[in-house]
Amino acid sequence: MLEGTQSTGALVMLWVFVAAPFVALLAAVPVAWGWGLSVLDTALLVGGYLVAIAGVTVGFHRHLTHGSFKAVRPLRIALAVAGSFAIEGAPTKWVADHRRHHAFTDRDGDPHSPWRYGTSVGALAKGLLYAHCGWLLNQEITNKARFAPDLVADRDIRIVDRLFAPLLALSLLAPAAIGGLVTGSWTGALTGFFWGGLVRMALLHHVTWSVNSICHVVGERPFASKDKATNFWPLALLSFGESWHNSHHADPTGARHGVLRGQLDPAARLIWLFERFGWxxxxxxxxxxxxxAKRITT
Incomplete structure (x- = not known):
């Protein structure tokens, strides 16, 4: 199941990419209060977030992990690249981890179950922190050959995997370059990097991690599943529909997670548009x- 341990350098990098964006997110309010938030900074933040969250939800999750649809080659590559901009790992690693999560959800072997330490208040608090981001610092590495053999054999995805470091740099530095070029100043470059790079990444990370943590503890369970996955509506829009997590675990290969009336699912709407375009x-x-058949009646 595991193929080794992460190097000390990799663990240091993980600490940097977990802690630094979180500090930036905490600093966002006083920075906005003191400096103001420009239209350009807002566009860089929102635009970058939408591209990356679409890449993770539609590309990494529903397409590459669960095969909810088949995509033409250019779109498949574009989704893999967009998902890499989220800086949550290269496509094959992300998919292997998530498939292992589904294989062992909330049991031994699940890489990020909040129930791993028990059900007491203290154990659950510790488990929530672990499921949210602590698991990223675990030295165990999921065996890609076992959990993602299709991607290991996919030449296009292997190339995107190898380009993860440059894509990571592009994801952070492109907003700074745009900010600097548009404003013609180093201040514009700095605020572009802060809002379009660090804050955008931190917000996306904590929304995604909340699906691993909160959506296995708090929320509703309208469908029968073999785990504790829940639907948590407050995160529906920010997560692009991923927080309808109970619905997803009840029907993992479904292209729409918000399956009940009134459940917003932007990722499913994007897939619908791609289908209309023939992509x-x-x-x-x-x-x-x-x-x-899986609906729980009360």
Whole structure:
């Protein structure tokens, strides 16, 4: 199941990319209060967030991990690149970790279950922190050959994997370059890096990590599943529909996670648009009969 341990250098880098963006997020309010938040900074933050969250949810998760649809080659590559901009790991690593999560959800072997330490208040608090971001510092590495053999054999994805470091740098430095060029100042470059790079990354990270932590403890469970996954509506828009987590675990290969009336799922809407343009096919839209069979009646 595991293929080794992370090097000391890799662990140091993980600490940097977990802690630094979080500090930036905490600093965002006083910075905005003192300096103001420009239209350009807002555009860099929102635009970068939308590209990266779409890459993770539509690309890494629903397409590469669960095969919820088939994409034409240019879109498949573009989604893998966009997902890499989230700086949550290269595509194959991300997919292998998530498939292992589904194979052992909330049991031994799950890389990020909040229930790993027990059910007491103290144990659950410790487990929530571990599931949220502590698991990223665990030296165990998921075996890609076992959990993602299709991606290991995919030449395009292997190339994106190898380009992860340059894509990481581009994700952080492009907003700074745009800010500097548009404003013609180093201040514009600095604020572009802060808002479009660090704050955007921190916000996206903590939204994604909340699906691993909060969405296995707090929320509703309208469908039967073999784990403790929940639907947590406050995160629906920011997570692009990923926080309908109970629905997802009840039907993992479904292209839409917000399957009930009123459940917003931007990722599913984007997949629908791709389907209309002819860029994706064989989309696994929810089957009402299958969902009804798993619906918990009260």
């Amino acid at each position: 994706v096919r064989d989309v696994r839209w929810p089957d009402p009969a299958r969902l009804a």
